[in-house]
Amino acid sequence: MAEPSLPKKSLPKINKVDEPYWRGAASGKLLLQKCKACGKLQFFPRIVCMDCFSGDIEWLPAAGTGKIHTFSWVRVPRNPAFKEDVPICYINVILDEGVIMESRLVGKGMENVKLGDRVKVAFQETHDPSMKLPVFELVA
Amino acid sequence: MRRKKVCLVGYGSTEYSRKSEASVLWYYAEAIRNALRQTGLHKKDVRGLSITTQVSTDYSPHVAEQLGLEVDWVLNGDYGGAGGVMSIRRAADAIECGHLDLIVLVGGNSFDRSIPQQRPLEYQRANYVDVYGYGGPNTLMALIQRLHMAQYGTTLEQIGKIAMAQRENALNNPQALFREPMSYQDYLNSRMISDPIRLFDCVMPCSGAECVILASEEKARQITDKLVYLVTDAEISHYQVANMLPDKTTFGMKVVGDRIFTEVKREDIDLFEIYDDYPIAVMIQIEDLGYCKKGEGGKFVESHDLTYRGDFPVNTGGGELSVGQAGLAGGFLHIVEALRQLRSEAEGHQVKKAERALVTGIGWLNYGHNLGTTAALVLERRK
Numbered sequence: 352m353a354e355p356s357l358p359k360k361s362l363p364k365i366n367k368v369d370e371p372y373w374r375g376a377a378s379g380k381l382l383l384q385k386c387k388a389c390g391k392l393q394f395f396p397r398i399v400c401m402d403c404f405s406g407d408i409e410w411l412p413a414a415g416t417g418k419i420h421t422f423s424w425v426r427v428p429r430n431p432a433f434k435e436d437v438p439i440c441y442i443n444v445i446l447d448e449g450v451i452m453e454s455r456l457v458g459k460g461m462e463n464v465k466l467g468d469r470v471k472v473a474f475q476e477t478h479d480p481s482m483k484l485p486v487f488e489l490v491a
Numbered sequence: 492m493r494r495k496k497v498c499l500v501g502y503g504s505t506e507y508s509r510k511s512e513a514s515v516l517w518y519y520a521e522a523i524r525n526a527l528r529q530t531g532l533h534k535k536d537v538r539g540l541s542i543t544t545q546v547s548t549d550y551s552p553h554v555a556e557q558l559g560l561e562v563d564w565v566l567n568g569d570y571g572g573a574g575g576v577m578s579i580r581r582a583a584d585a586i587e588c589g590h591l592d593l594i595v596l597v598g599g600n601s602f603d604r605s606i607p608q609q610r611p612l613e614y615q616r617a618n619y620v621d622v623y624g625y626g627g628p629n630t631l632m633a634l635i636q637r638l639h640m641a642q643y644g645t646t647l648e649q650i651g652k653i654a655m656a657q658r659e660n661a662l663n664n665p666q667a668l669f670r671e672p673m674s675y676q677d678y679l680n681s682r683m684i685s686d687p688i689r690l691f692d693c694v695m696p697c698s699g700a701e702c703v704i705l706a707s708e709e710k711a712r713q714i715t716d717k718l719v720y721l722v723t724d725a726e727i728s729h730y731q732v733a734n735m736l737p738d739k740t741t742f743g744m745k746v747v748g749d750r751i752f753t754e755v756k757r758e759d760i761d762l763f764e765i766y767d768d769y770p771i772a773v774m775i776q777i778e779d780l781g782y783c784k785k786g787e788g789g790k791f792v793e794s795h796d797l798t799y800r801g802d803f804p805v806n807t808g809g810g811e812l813s814v815g816q817a818g819l820a821g822g823f824l825h826i827v828e829a830l831r832q833l834r835s836e837a838e839g840h841q842v843k844k845a846e847r848a849l850v851t852g853i854g855w856l857n858y859g860h861n862l863g864t865t866a867a868l869v870l871e872r873r874k
Contacts (some may be wrong), residue, residue: 423633433624
């Protein structure tokens with residue numbers, strides 16, 4: 352009988368709506384959706400504009416900068432594969448474009464993170480070589 | 492909107508267990524049996540069924556079939572923790588319309604390993620949350636709690652007081668999984684789960700079920716002389732959804748409260764069964780319902796006695812925090828406890844003046860926002 356396989360860190364199940372977003376992330380770009388009808392910016396990717404219901408949506412590169420809105424130090428991740436990383440600093444970032452993005456803080460100085468700290472995006476490799484995750488680092 | 496002629500005529504609970512692997516259908520049947528026994532009704536009287544669970548692979552009509560029920564009305568009340576209140580709203584609509592005069596509603600959970608327990612995560616969770624190693628709802632509520640503490644100066648003492656008061660309420664509730672007193676030190680020193688959420692901010696998952704029976708006023712009079720009326724009810728899903736910079740510390744309960752309190756006066760509520768997946772969620776709902784200003788929930792709980800003996804009784808049986816969370820039965824627990832109180836059947840934790848109860852339900856935590864579903868209802872005992 353085969354050994355039960357160990358859980359792997361979760362990766363997105365890419366769909367028709369968010370495929371451009373993940374392709375962008377893999378090439379080092381953080382993309383937001385912009386409604387061509389009303390100009391609204393939105394995240395995460397949806398099939399319609401959250402304001403005007405238009406389906407005419409384009410992708411806009413974000414500056415990748417923002418500030419910490421709130422955070423939690425995760426000691427017990429839902430997926431046990433993340434246990435090796437605890438405590439994980441799970442964050443809500445307000446991007447300078449004016450949308451909230453949920454992500455993870457990595458890198459230098461993170462143990463001293465506080466609300467309002469400036470952050471910039473980085474792209475973390477995953478166990479799937481074709482996929483990268485947008486994460487954030489503190490701006491020194 | 493004001494309801495006129497809809498009553499809650501009975502309830503049934505099961506034991507809660509952290510180990511039992513009995514199926515969710517077994518729990519449904521047990522809770523329904525207990526409710527039928529209390530009301531003197533029979534299986535053939537059940538012509539309407541609503542189910543709420545995360546752990547059944549069967550659609551609601553299949554569940555009715557397995558329970559041997561020929562039904563005129565059936566519902567899958569899949570509204571998360573708001574499932575109890577929101578299902579009751581649907582059932583009350585059907586009864587007011589005259590489609591049928593009696594509906595049985597049941598919510599349950601089990602650890603039956605023969606059935607796939609975990610549904611796949613929703614799109615937003617799977618692709619944009621879980622990939623970062625989040626800790627489930629504990630993390631998502633921790634984000635809200637940290638913000639509430641930072642913006643309003645809310646303290647752990649204030650948040651912990653809710654957990655402690657509910658524990659006191661649970662001491663004499665035989666259904667509660669936790670019946671040992673909890674001190675502030677116990678609360679503070681409990682293991683960190685997703686900072687600032689501690690173990691004693693979290694509910695204990697367990698198996699179990701809760702059942703309530705709804706009936707037309709006319710039918711209710713044939714069943715019981717303890718008439719408990721549904722007075723008013725409201726809901727909102729995805730409050731602030733289009734706002735990309737939402738106020739994370741205000742729930743849709745603010746809109747729900749505004750609707751509820753056009754029909755009844757805030758000061759006329761005797762007891763509060765407030766959905767308590769976390770103490771901070773209780774505090775925020777107290778604010779949103781207008782019992783104090785936004786951000787003053789900490790001071791409010793400091794200056795009120797939240798126990799069943801107190802001036803603002805909250806989760807008088809211990810709530811999910813002390814009784815346990817039998818999955819989506821959690822959304823029914825508060826309704827059943829309200830019924831016990833209004834019928835003067837809450838032995839050992841009875842509120843002295845219990846004529847009117849407010850019950851809330853909340854479900855899910857949306858990306859970047861807060862609650863997905865929020866709902867509330869008011870019950871009133873009439874002679």
